[in-house]
Amino acid sequence: MSAEIRSHLTGLFARALAQIAPQQPASLITLERPKQAQHGDFSCPVAMQLAKSLKRSPREVAQALLAALPASDWVERAEIAGPGFINVRLRPAAKQHVVRTVLAAGERYGRSDAAGGERVMVEFVSANPTGPLHVGHGRQAALGDAISALLEWRGSRVTREFYYNDAGNQIENLALSVQARARERLGLASEFPADGYHGEYIGEIAAKYLASGARDAEDLDAIRRFAVAELRAEQDRDLQAFGVRFDNYYLESSLYADGRVERTVKSLVDSGETFERDGALWLKTTDYGDDKDRVMRKSDGTYTYFVPDVAYHVAKWERGFHRVINVQGSDHHSTVVRVRAGLQAISEKQGLGIPAGYPDYVLHKMVTVMKGGAEMKISKRAGSYVTLRDLIDEVGRDATRFFLVSRKPDTEFVFDVDLAKSQSEENPVYYVQMAHARISSVLEQWRTQFAVEDGSLFPTSAPNDPSDALNDVDLGPLTGEREFALLKSVGDFPDAIEAACQDLEPHQIAFTLRELAGQFHSYYNAERILISDAPLRRARLALCAAVRQVLRNGLGLLGVSAPNKMMREDAPFSAPGTGP
RNA sequence: GCGCCCGUAGCUCAGGGGAUAGAGUGUUGGCCUCCGAAGCCAAAGGUCGCGCGUUCGAUUCGCGCCGGGCGCGCCA
Numbered sequence: 001m002s003a004e005i006r007s008h009l010t011g012l013f014a015r016a017l018a019q020i021a022p023q024q025p026a027s028l029i030t031l032e033r034p035k036q037a038q039h040g041d042f043s044c045p046v047a048m049q050l051a052k053s054l055k056r057s058p059r060e061v062a063q064a065l066l067a068a069l070p071a072s073d074w075v076e077r078a079e080i081a082g083p084g085f086i087n088v089r090l091r092p093a094a095k096q097h098v099v100r101t102v103l104a105a106g107e108r109y110g111r112s113d114a115a116g117g118e119r120v121m122v123e124f125v126s127a128n129p130t131g132p133l134h135v136g137h138g139r140q141a142a143l144g145d146a147i148s149a150l151l152e153w154r155g156s157r158v159t160r161e162f163y164y165n166d167a168g169n170q171i172e173n174l175a176l177s178v179q180a181r182a183r184e185r186l187g188l189a190s191e192f193p194a195d196g197y198h199g200e201y202i203g204e205i206a207a208k209y210l211a212s213g214a215r216d217a218e219d220l221d222a223i224r225r226f227a228v229a230e231l232r233a234e235q236d237r238d239l240q241a242f243g244v245r246f247d248n249y250y251l252e253s254s255l256y257a258d259g260r261v262e263r264t265v266k267s268l269v270d271s272g273e274t275f276e277r278d279g280a281l282w283l284k285t286t287d288y289g290d291d292k293d294r295v296m297r298k299s300d301g302t303y304t305y306f307v308p309d310v311a312y313h314v315a316k317w318e319r320g321f322h323r324v325i326n327v328q329g330s331d332h333h334s335t336v337v338r339v340r341a342g343l344q345a346i347s348e349k350q351g352l353g354i355p356a357g358y359p360d361y362v363l364h365k366m367v368t369v370m371k372g373g374a375e376m377k378i379s380k381r382a383g384s385y386v387t388l389r390d391l392i393d394e395v396g397r398d399a400t401r402f403f404l405v406s407r408k409p410d411t412e413f414v415f416d417v418d419l420a421k422s423q424s425e426e427n428p429v430y431y432v433q434m435a436h437a438r439i440s441s442v443l444e445q446w447r448t449q450f451a452v453e454d455g456s457l458f459p460t461s462a463p464n465d466p467s468d469a470l471n472d473v474d475l476g477p478l479t480g481e482r483e484f485a486l487l488k489s490v491g492d493f494p495d496a497i498e499a500a501c502q503d504l505e506p507h508q509i510a511f512t513l514r515e516l517a518g519q520f521h522s523y524y525n526a527e528r529i530l531i532s533d534a535p536l537r538r539a540r541l542a543l544c545a546a547v548r549q550v551l552r553n554g555l556g557l558l559g560v561s562a563p564n565k566m567m568r569e570d571a572p573f574s575a576p577g578t579g580p
Numbered sequence: 581g582c583g584c585c586c587g588u589a590g591c592u593c594a595g596g597g598g599a600u601a602g603a604g605u606g607u608u609g610g611c612c613u614c615c616g617a618a619g620c621c622a623a624a625g626g627u628c629g630c631g632c633g634u635u636c637g638a639u640u641c642g643c644g645c646c647g648g649g650c651g652c653g654c655c656a
Contacts, residue, residue: 034598035599035601045598048598048636081599082598083636168655278654292652335656434619438619511603521620525619525620
């Protein structure tokens with residue numbers, strides 16, 4: 001709706017521009033949404049940009065443009081303001097129409113097929129099975145899933161992939177750690193590995209291993225398989241509790257098994273971008289912007305971690321994913337150059353056509369968890385870090401997801417558990433959910449109190465969802481300031497999706513929802529919805545239904561539930577000592 | 581030292597070449613006979629880290645400082 005109006009207005013300005021300055025390109029024309037209502041619905045600053053080249057004052061240019069502006073059914077009036085802005089005010093009907101658009105589109109409102117079904121892979125979490133997921137993984141899970149949803153909303157076919165490293169020596173470390181605990185339990189001499197894993201879960205796994213039949217503490221292979229399976233299962237449970245699903249799990253070991261790693265090394269050598277020194281094989285990553293060259297194959301014959309990573313990304317490309325977004329912690333940002341360098345070396349030699357910026361990365365900063373005014377650094381289960389499960393248990397899934405996605409990825413995030421808990425009243429996610437519940441409640445009351453009166457006019461096919469019945473309501477009565485503000489926000493929702501998707505920044509959606517909820521609460525407190533004036537009542541209900549739809553769609557995108565009822569504590573004014 | 585990122589209200593953070601820089605929280609003061617007070621309204625709170633440049637216009641872009649985070653392994 002808003003996009004429709006925008007392109008219509010751009011067309012009007014383009015025609016005016018062609019008349020007064022034919023040599024100027026129409027691409028100069030931009031339309032802004034003014035922050036202040038008094039500046040109209042759209043604002044065009046082009047006159048100020050043209051002033052210099054036309055050698056006239058900005059206001060003179062604006063005057064000429066205004067005179068040449070064609071009339072339109074949607075435009076109430078256009079006027080010059082400030083230093084030379086042309087502000088456009090729309091007719092009420094143009095703004096009200098969005099309600100109908102939303103109710104007709106329902107859960108599809110905000111979706112588009114702009115991406116035309118392009119295949120995209122979003123790889124995220126990708127935690128090694130050496131311990132429980134930590135809060136950083138939680139941020140990745142919330143971000144990655146929301147980014148995937150954003151892409152889907154824009155018409156991409158998204159594959160969510162989890163890559164896990166089951167071949168490195170940290171797995172060996174895990175196995176040795178568990179073995180050491182197992183031997184302790186059996187009363188045998190044991191030597192705990194120097195950089196082993198110290199969390200309580202290691203002991204638990206050791207105990208489970210020993211209890212699971214006639215197990216041999218010397219069978220390191222069996223221990224490794226058992227431990228990895230246990231931790232993978234635990235991670236899956238955590239992700240399920242978090243509401244995040246993956247389409248595919250990709251094993252690092254498979255890259256060795258199917259020969260991809262060897263082929264990648266061969267390709268890199270063939271590319272001429274490698275050299276040998278000190279008994280090791282190096283990749284000339286400096287040819288691709290790195291500050292030093294990197295070892296690919298160590299003198300002991302094993303590969304450094306980024307070699308399988310390059311092989312993995314060649315595989316992604318060959319699997320048909322020509323757009324890939326990797327969500328990782330920014331502490332991995334040094335891998336970006338190396339992986340891209342390896343891909344370029346291979347692609348150039350073999351003509352694969354992999355673009356220089358492939359793959360995309362969204363790198364997020366650290367999460368610190370605050371509790372009781374101090375940083376929480378340990379958890380019982382994992383030892384040296386706070387787990388995702390800790391957060392979910394403390395503040396719930398909805399709050400955790402909303403919180404973790406509500407900041408720009410590249411800012412450090414302080415997760416204040418006390419605030420998130422004590423909240424219930426201040427937590428933004430509850431505030432948004434509350435707006436949703438309030439609207440549901442009003443719609444329900446409308447159904448029970450006015451079904452006969454309004455229902456006779458608007459037959460309800462789905463009694464539990466009055467939205468259907470409101471599709472044909474006359475929206476003319478929506479003329480209040482707060483109503484226009486809501487109409488604007490509702491109409492801008494698709495733009496918000498588009499922008500958030502473009503920038504790969506789901507926090508924009510969180511803020512959009514927060515703002516819409518705020519506008520609604522304000523409206524709700526100022527105006528009565530279920531009033532006796534039937535036409536106005538119906539129009540307001542339709543607006544509320546549209547707002548609810550947007551809230552529901554946005555929350556769904558973020559993986560947060562949109563309840564029709566919120567848990568309610570004791571009645572108001574029932575504080576201790578004030579009762580009868 | 582080098583590379584990437586961040587400095588915006590007391591605190592946690594949005595925004596971003598455009599008009600008077602915004603929310604939440606905290607502080608202060610008002611709102612329930614009535615659709616959910618888990619809410620609303622109002623007040624107060626700012627040299628947008630500092631400086632120079634780019635231009636009609638810089639909080640936004642560029643460069644240089646200052647402060648903070650992360651990375652800089654034949655670890656992953």
